[in-house]
Every structure is written in structure tokens, then in C-alpha cells.
Amino acid sequence: MAQSIEKLNRIAIEPVTRVEGHGKVTLLLDDRNHVRQARFHIVEFRGFERFIQGRPYWEVPVIVQRLCGICPVSHHLAAAKAMDGIVGVDQLTPTAEKMRRLMHYGQILQSHALHFFHLCSPDILFGFDADPQIRNVIGVAAKHKDLAVQGVMLRKYGQEVIKRTAGKKIHGTGAIPGGINKNLSITERDELLKDLAQMKEWGLGALKLAKDYTVEHLDWLADFGSFPSNHLSIVREDGAMDLYHGRLRAIDAEGNKIFDQVAVPRYIDYIAEEVRPWSYMKFPFIKSLGAEKGWYRVGPLARVNTADFIDTPLAEEARREFMAVTDGKPNNITMAYHWARMIELVHCIEKIDELLHDGDLQGEDLVLKGERRPEAVAIVEAPRGTLFHHYKVDENDQVVMANLIVSTTSNNEPMNQAVRKVADQYLDGHQITEGLLNHIEVAIRAYDPCLSCATHALGRMPLLVQLFDSRGNLLDRKTR
Amino acid sequence: MSNTITFSIDGKEIECKAGRTILDAAEENGIYIPRLCHRKGVSPHGSCRVCTVIANGKPMAACTTPVTPGMVVENDAEEVTAMRKAIIEMLFVEGNHFCMFCEKSGNCELQALAYRFGIAAPRYPYLFPHREIDFGHPDVFIDHNRCILCARCIRTSREIDGKEVLGFVERGPRKKVAANAEHGLRETEIAVGDEAMAACPVGALMPKHVGYQVPIGKREFDHEPIGSDIEKEAKASTK
Incomplete structure (x- = not known):
């Protein structure tokens, strides 16, 4: 410094x-x-954390999603999961859990497609030094029309999944404390099944593009804004990637586990947040390593690094190829985020496929109730990384405390590291x-x-x- | 002496029984007159003025004005619509109505009227008043932010539920619905099954714990504008 x-x-x-x-x-x-x-x-x-104070707990999943128009579903679901805890429900009905998962996979699919096709592809198609007048989504549409259309259609498909699970493409109301407010009708299921094969094909195409780009430029990208770091995500009990539910795992740059299978409510024993005067964003860190060394990355790169495997075949095959590049060790290349993101995009399409063939989605048992609790924490893996929602609710049902640690906050220090590295190289x-x-x-x-x-x-x-x-x-x- | 009288709404000759209000007579003939404070089955209040019509040249509340023989009523007129829109917009800016996360969205009569009239945003500045919320009762709450002082809950509770649990207190901009108890709703006999709970046209008097249980697409006004049921009945009966 x-x-x-x-x-x-x-x-x-x-x-x-x-x-x-x-x-x-x-x-x-x-x-x-x-x-x-x-x-x-x-x-x-x-300041959402402040202005939801005093509001009733059942309003929270609908209010907090207004944080964002890109991945509101992540906040909607993280808050709904926390409110499951508040109403004393630890296990949803199969219909409710699967409807929420379907909503989540649709959400990650649309967000990842937006990022890769609209925001990132101009850089990798035209090169970082290309004229900004061309290096944008309009440039992609002009020169690579098929790709631009695929991006729009993949995103649209994800939004259609959200609409059929949450009621609206943006800012729906599907997830409610203890469950979900609708199932998936046969008509809705068939509408989604109709285009799925095409989505899979396009998703695999995007994965190949991201992979080929990374592999071809590996020598150069290995140094571009890259640095060793810790990685954090939730994983399933068996170590599989799980974007909707799991326990916390953190690994270091070499792949050694810093902690594993930490129950979500105990996050506060493992993660702390540092405030720095020059930014409204906080700087989270792993407590045992301290603020200096405890920062970590979240998001697609971290998730592919932390997972032992992915439970869908095409994404698992892609994960193996990805890990082979670094001989099975965590990949610390900043630009590898794009490849990891497309592995997840394919995983989401496979998961949507799996769910659409599951009869539980047509179940009628939607909401459960339990004994009210005063406090709850929930985590989902949002498109950009691990998302923490923590609430306290008083005996009158009003929120008295909210703490949200969002993905970009966790990636705060990594982004600063990347900027410093790149600036040093290119200034x-x-x-x-x-x-x-x-x-x-x-x-x-x-x-x-x-x-x-x-x-x-x-x-x-x-x-x-x-x-x-x-x-x-x-x-x-x-x-x- | 005949018990039937004849009058006109927007030039259409209408017959009704003597003693009917303009609003009821219109409704019986398939003509929807927008309203907020009026509710079937309880005494009319005439306070919101959304049902204002021009009767014999004067603006009158249709819910409290009885029809007279030969009366000329203008309902679907530019001047009337302008007045109604102004009233609805004033109701929006006077309270804190955040439709985007309100659990009454899709079932809210105030919101539905705004949609029916094509009001995208109010022309008046928002007042953003500081209003309290009474969350003390285990099953029922009042969010004064959304209250439009229509008194439907007060009248329904008294006249249908037979309870003395709600009433107005204060005057002018401080006027509000209050529980008839020192410490709010929790000390009253109000119950989630009361007819008063169904009477609130907005999201002010609400049951707890059940918000958003009706999915988007199945809410009352998701597909057709408010008043369509009245207009439809008329079409069906003329076929």
C-alpha cells in the first residue's frame, strides 16, 4: 500500500x-x-438492510429482490429460504423445493447468458484493444449475428422459466415463507420442454467458445489480472456443486480446505466483514486467516474450484477438462471465470431438463408451517457468487435486523487485486x-x-x- | 302511483325502482360507476368521491344520491373522468402506496382503478407521510401507509360483524383508523375471519402470514379491469 x-x-x-x-x-x-x-x-x-426494518417477514422476499433487475431471483430465494427458517420449516415439500430450484436454474441461465453474450463476448471476439465503437453487443450483432441471437434466446428461455415459477419474468412472487405459491402445469412444462434441446446445443456452443478462447490464450491469460486466492461457495453434503442449497466450503489457492461443511447459520463464526472508508462496499474475509489474507473469491470460478464434482454429465465432463488445465489444483486465472460460467450455464440447462421430467413439479402440496423462530440465515449461490441473507424478526412479525452479504462484496478485494495487477502491466x-x-x-x-x-x-x-x-x-x- | 322511475345515464334511458341510488341503479343496468368507499351490504359513506357523476348538471356522489324522475346523469364524460383521475392520484400521493412489493397488488381496488384509468404516475408531488403500522395483533395488522380512509372496515365491522373495534380518530391530515383500545388491535376482538377483513379495498387492514399466496395470474384484477364483472353481466343479459 x-x-x-x-x-x-x-x-x-x-x-x-x-x-x-x-x-x-x-x-x-x-x-x-x-x-x-x-x-x-x-x-x-x-441501504436495503435499513429500510426493510419494521416490515413484516413475509414481505421480505418480494421487497429485497428490488435490489436488482438482473438477478432478483437470487435475493427472492435467499430471503424466502431465510423466511422458511423464520416460520420453522427446515424441509420444504418436494414440489416447493423443486419449483424454487427450477426458478433458480432459470435465473442463473439467463444471467450467465446475458453476461457472456452481451457483456463479455465483445472482448473475446474482437480483442481487448478493439475500437469501443465495435467492441460492444451491437458490434457482436453486426459481425456474429448467430451468436447474438443465441444470447438473446438463451436469456429469454431463462426468463420464461422464471415467469412460470415466479409469475413474472422480473420481480415475481413465487417463493413464500414455507414454500411456493404455484406448481408447474403440464402446459407450462410442455412449453418449456419444447425449446430445451436447442438451448442445450447453444449452451454447449458457448461453453466451447469460452473453453477454446481460454485454452488458446492460456499463457497470456495465466498472468492477466490473475493471482492466487482462497475460494468459497456452498457445496452439497457429498461435495457436489449445488447452487440452491448446501454447506459452506472454503479452500486455499492450492486446494487445501480452510473449512468444510459449515452449517449456514454458523457463517458468522467463519466470515467477518471489514469496512474501509473509501467504499460503501464492505470487505468480507475468513476470520481464521484475518483481513489481510482471508479474502476470497466467489462465483463460477470459485464454485468449479470448490466442488468435488458436478452431478450432471455434460457439465461434469466440462469441469474435468477445466480442472485438467491446472492439474486438478484450483484455477486462479481471472479470465477463467468465463469458462467456469459457461460450465455452470450448461449445468443449469441439464438441471432444468431433469426437473421438467420430474412429476413432483405438478404436486399440490405447496406450503408448510412450523413453529416461529426469531432468527434465520440462508445462502444461495447467486450467478455472481455466494449470497448470504440473515434476518431477525420480533414477536410482532416485524424485521428488526437484516444483513446481506452479496457476491460482488465478497469479490471486492479480488477485483482490487485484479485491477492493480493489470494496471501495473499496462500503465x-x-x-x-x-x-x-x-x-x-x-x-x-x-x-x-x-x-x-x-x-x-x-x-x-x-x-x-x-x-x-x-x-x-x-x-x-x-x-x- | 308507480314504483318505477325513469332517468338517463350518458343518454341511455334507464328504469329503476324509486329510492335507488344512482350507483345501484347504474349497476343493475350493467353500467359500472367507479367507487372505493362504497361496498355492497353496508351503508353508503360518500367520502371518497370516486363515484362522482354529473347529475342534473351538478357533480354528485353516485353512491349517496337517489335517482329522481327524469334525472340526467353523466358518467362516461371527459369532465367526470378528469375529476375521478385527480381524486385517485391524490389518494396515491397522500399515502405511501408501493405497489411493487405490496401484498395487495393484483387484488387492490386503488391500483386496479389506476390501471382502468390508465394512470401511469400521479401528477401531484408525493407527500411521503410518516405513518404507523399496528403489528401487535397475532393474526391481523393495519398498515396506515396504505389506508385511504374509506371507512369500509369501520362500517363493515359495526354493521356486519357487530363489533365496535374500529373507528376514526384525529382530523384533517392526521385522521386515521384506530383500534377501539388503548394499545392497538391486540386489545380488540377483531378476528381474521371478520367480514371487515375482506372489506379493505387496499392493503391497509390485512391478515398476517399469508401474503403473496395467490400467484400472479390468479389475482382478482390480473386479467380484466375492475368493474368488468358488472359490465359483463349486462352484456350477458342483453344477449
């Missing part, structure tokens, strides 16, 4: 584009123009070059950060980059 900040040059990239929400990057340089400090700022604040003197901007954005984008989730912000601004000397004079300014 920089010792004497006032003597350093400062570069700001604001906002970072093609991520969900917006943030900015500042780089502090020393006299020899080496990056001494890199910060990925999240500058907005929404050329004290000029702001397109190349520098592009490479930093590509590294951040690999994490698919959702800034509206992390601090709960919305909006869009033109890109502004400013370079200051150590006395605060503006040396260079660039807008996009």
Missing part, C-alpha cells in the same frame, strides 16, 4: 462500463509511475491510454460484478478518466 498518498499521481476511470451498475477505478502512482495503490470504488448507496507513463482502460475493464468484467447489488445503485454515466499529479493538478482527461 502507498505510504504517502499526497505524493502520488491519481488516475480515475469512471464509470467502468459493461458491468451491472457503475463504479470507478482510481490508481495512485508513485514518482516513477508504478502503481502503488488500486481501488475499485463503488460510490452509491441504497505506460502517466498517459491514459485506451489500452489501459480496456484491460482494466476486462479484468473487472470477468467477475461479472453487480454494483447495484453490492451497494444497490442504478444508473449510467459517460466514462470519465482523470489523471492528476501529486499536487492535484489535472494532467490528462479523457471521456468516452
